[in-house]
Amino acid sequence: MSCRNIVLLGATGSIGQSACRVARELPGRVRVVGMSGFRNIGRLAVEANRLRPAALAVPDAAAEAELRAKLDYQPAAVFTGPAGLEQLARWEGADMVLVAIVGTGGLRPTFAALEAGKDIALASKEVLVVAGQLVMAAARRSGRRILPVDSEHNAIFQCLEGRDPGQVRRLILTASGGPFRAWPEDKLLAVTRQEALRHPTWHMGEKITIDSATLFNKGLEMIEARWLFDVEIARIDVVVHPQSIVHSMVEFVDGSVLAQMSHSDMRFPIQYALTWPDRLAGSLPPLEWASLGRLDFEEPRYDVFPALNLARQAAEQGGAAPAVLNAANEVAVVEFLAGRIAFPRIWQIVTSVLERCGDRPGGDLESLLASDLAARELAWAEARR
Numbered sequence: 471m472s473c474r475n476i477v478l479l480g481a482t483g484s485i486g487q488s489a490c491r492v493a494r495e496l497p498g499r500v501r502v503v504g505m506s507g508f509r510n511i512g513r514l515a516v517e518a519n520r521l522r523p524a525a526l527a528v529p530d531a532a533a534e535a536e537l538r539a540k541l542d543y544q545p546a547a548v549f550t551g552p553a554g555l556e557q558l559a560r561w562e563g564a565d566m567v568l569v570a571i572v573g574t575g576g577l578r579p580t581f582a583a584l585e586a587g588k589d590i591a592l593a594s595k596e597v598l599v600v601a602g603q604l605v606m607a608a609a610r611r612s613g614r615r616i617l618p619v620d621s622e623h624n625a626i627f628q629c630l631e632g633r634d635p636g637q638v639r640r641l642i643l644t645a646s647g648g649p650f651r652a653w654p655e656d657k658l659l660a661v662t663r664q665e666a667l668r669h670p671t672w673h674m675g676e677k678i679t680i681d682s683a684t685l686f687n688k689g690l691e692m693i694e695a696r697w698l699f700d701v702e703i704a705r706i707d708v709v710v711h712p713q714s715i716v717h718s719m720v721e722f723v724d725g726s727v728l729a730q731m732s733h734s735d736m737r738f739p740i741q742y743a744l745t746w747p748d749r750l751a752g753s754l755p756p757l758e759w760a761s762l763g764r765l766d767f768e769e770p771r772y773d774v775f776p777a778l779n780l781a782r783q784a785a786e787q788g789g790a791a792p793a794v795l796n797a798a799n800e801v802a803v804v805e806f807l808a809g810r811i812a813f814p815r816i817w818q819i820v821t822s823v824l825e826r827c828g829d830r831p832g833g834d835l836e837s838l839l840a841s842d843l844a845a846r847e848l849a850w851a852e853a854r855r
């Protein structure tokens with residue numbers, strides 16, 4: 471069994487930190503050869519001093535100076551700026567790039583890594599929501615794999631292994647339902663930042679935590695699944711499962727269903743993506759069935775949380791609609807976190823921006839990014855009204 475050389479894009483985030491832990495626990499199997507950080511340079515330095523990657527990337531020269539002052543070794547390269555992220559993604563010593571940058575920042579580095587012949591471990595679902603068709607085509611061209619890190623997609627990937635795609639009837643994504651799963655609709659208007667950031671089952675970055683509260687996270691994941699597994703959106707369903715033990719399911723044509731289960735700890739899917747196709751013994755705890763007691767499943771409240779239907783519509787519409795939905799949502803989440811808009815305004819803004827520019831055509835990456843920008847501007851204007 472060989473050692474895999476990995477670049478971690480977004481090493482200081484929630485996924486990045488879990489990935490560092492996985493790497494520290496699997497020396498000889500996972501070697502971190504590159505890391506990027508953005509705001510938290512202190513954290514990047516701590517992790518770099520532990521794992522000693524040859525190459526690093528930071529946003530600018532000031533961050534580079536701060537990083538170098540905190541490193542207790544001499545890296546082979548420190549790249550800066552957005553171009554530096556792409557250089558790191560192409561780092562010749564790497565076999566695989568983990569993309570764990572929040573939002574669309576991971577898009578260009580993902581293409582750079584694929585073009586340079588790297589496999590991708592993909593956490594950043596926004597990359598596939600914006601440009602799924604182009605990313606999957608780039609992977610096919612380069613003959614590289616995209617291994618899903620998102621727990622639902624990692625689960626489906628595990629359930630599909632070795633199966634004939636023609637035997638799949640539908641994919642069923644599980645959703646925790648977020649902190650407001652059972653709240654009456656009229657209370658959502660007064661939701662605070664703190665309440666929305668209190669996720670019942672997962673500890674994650676702020677953006678995805680808000681997305682989990684609105685259910686946009688699950689909407690984005692439906693589109694992510696559509697591209698990863700080449701299954702049309704009509705055959706992708708969502709069920710609420712508050713315990714987050716069943717991470718997702720595949721239903722086959724004979725009515726049989728395979729599910730993947732584990733505790734809700736992202737180290738499970740991260741390790742599987744980084745070491746695939748091997749399963750390695752690790753320090754992660756197994757499920758204690760008797761103490762779990764019960765697993766619940768319920769229908770999502772589509773009327774109260776419109777994100778799921780909006781995402782389905784955007785996927786059916788195609789073209790730039792998913793990119794527009796994603797961009798409007800990113801802006802609305804920032805505005806909500808900054809205390810400038812009420813919680814339900816998030817989906818109201820997305821709805822309005824989709825109505826106004828969701829019909830833009832798809833096309834190449836530059837045209838999708840132009841639609842992304844147009845949607846952001848409309849969303850900003852909408853949020854300030």
Ligand code: NAD
Pocket residue numbers: 479480481482483484485486506507508509510569570571572573575593594595596619620621672673674675676677678736
């Ligand atoms: P986070 O906010 O904790 O970390 C984000 C990382 O991105 C940080 O390392 C930060 O330095 C970097 N970053 C932010 N803006 C950047 C920019 N403009 N340029 C370069 N780097 C930048 O987020 P997270 O929770 O780790 O999520 C990362 C991605 O993984 C998201 O796309 C999220 O949807 C996905 N994801 C996360 C989880 C989870 O459990 N946290 C689960 C599934 C999928």
Ligand code: MG
Pocket residue numbers: 620621622691
């Ligand atoms: Mg997920």
